[in-house]
Amino acid sequence: MLKVKHLYHSYQKNDQYAVKDISFEIEKGKIFGFLGPSGAGKSTTQNILIGLLPLQKGEATIAGINIQNPTEEFFNLIGVSFEQPNLYKKLTGYENLEFYRKLFRVPTADSRALLKQVGLEEAADKKAGSYSKGMQQRLVFARSMVNNPQMWFLDEPTSGLDPATASNIKDIIWRKKQSGTTIFLTTHNMHIADELCDEVAFIHDGKLCLIDSPRNLKLKYGEKLVRVEYRDQDNLKKENLSMVNEKDKQRLTKLISTGNIETLHSQEATLEEIFIRVTGRGLE
Structure with missing residues (x-):
């Protein structure tokens, strides 16, 4: 077009x-x-x-x-x-x-x-x-x-x-x-x-x-991580776990099995973060 x-x-x-x-x-x-x-x-x-x-x-x-x-x-x-x-x-x-x-x-x-x-x-x-x-x-x-x-x-x-x-x-x-x-x-x-x-x-x-x-x-510029927030008794804890590291994958599976996870987010880069990485400046 x-x-x-x-x-x-x-x-x-x-x-x-x-x-x-x-x-x-x-x-x-x-x-x-x-x-x-x-x-x-x-x-x-x-x-x-x-x-x-x-x-x-x-x-x-x-x-x-x-x-x-x-x-x-x-x-x-x-x-x-x-x-x-x-x-x-x-x-x-x-x-x-x-x-x-x-x-x-x-x-x-x-x-x-x-x-x-x-x-x-x-x-x-x-x-x-x-x-x-x-x-x-x-x-x-x-x-x-x-x-x-x-x-x-x-x-x-x-x-x-x-x-x-x-x-x-x-x-x-x-x-x-x-x-x-x-x-x-x-x-x-x-x-x-x-x-x-x-x-x-x-x-x-x-x-x-x-x-x-x-x-x-x-996908190209992000990291293959997940950010997990979970309850350990009365404490809220956070971990960043790799989706390619075998030890981290096992840890994630264990956390999921406990049923104590409150939030789970992939850690892909935002377009703004990619723009800054490519050009060296922000979007003001």
Whole structure:
């Protein structure tokens, strides 16, 4: 669905590149996480792919369409949810979606149904300028679904949202994937990436460091340990036991047989821990 080869971009139009020699592919119906800290090149890459920045060097196609010469068909098939809300604040939420809906020449979703989907049905007829930041973010998210996009770009879709709302947004993303939508998810939130993504790419200082599935990365960089908490009379005790060491395996079997275990957790690495190990820095 999306193919990128040797992508470069310089804001100074010299050899100081914000993104350097980036190449990746996303299969149709997959969620691809583009992960990295602020300033790593995530938004630059996305803005090139959606046509907000010119393609200076390299190749990129979406559904076979060269993004260097985007057509009306190109804009009809993509949807974009920006991190920073960009709305017509003197229009109501409903009017914002209705205005946007008329820009497309493909079947579009019902505006009020979209507002209900993101929990804004009661605010549909209020001006967007009166919305809280979280409500505006949800309106931008709803707007990105108006044209039923085949290729959906999401930039920090759950940032700043309360847990219940964020959970609803993640459910919508998952259902879209199940219906065949291809999703490019830009984030520094490793938890949402781990939950949703089929494949993730780590970007650092404009370069791709690693691409793989979250599961493969955790297996490769994690330790084969289990952390056990158990009761020994009135005392709570903890042990880290290897799943490959024979002595530790026997010890684990013995603890399980006593029935005194309270918690048992595998000790795979988190995506954030892997990112720090690969790049040497965190995700601030």
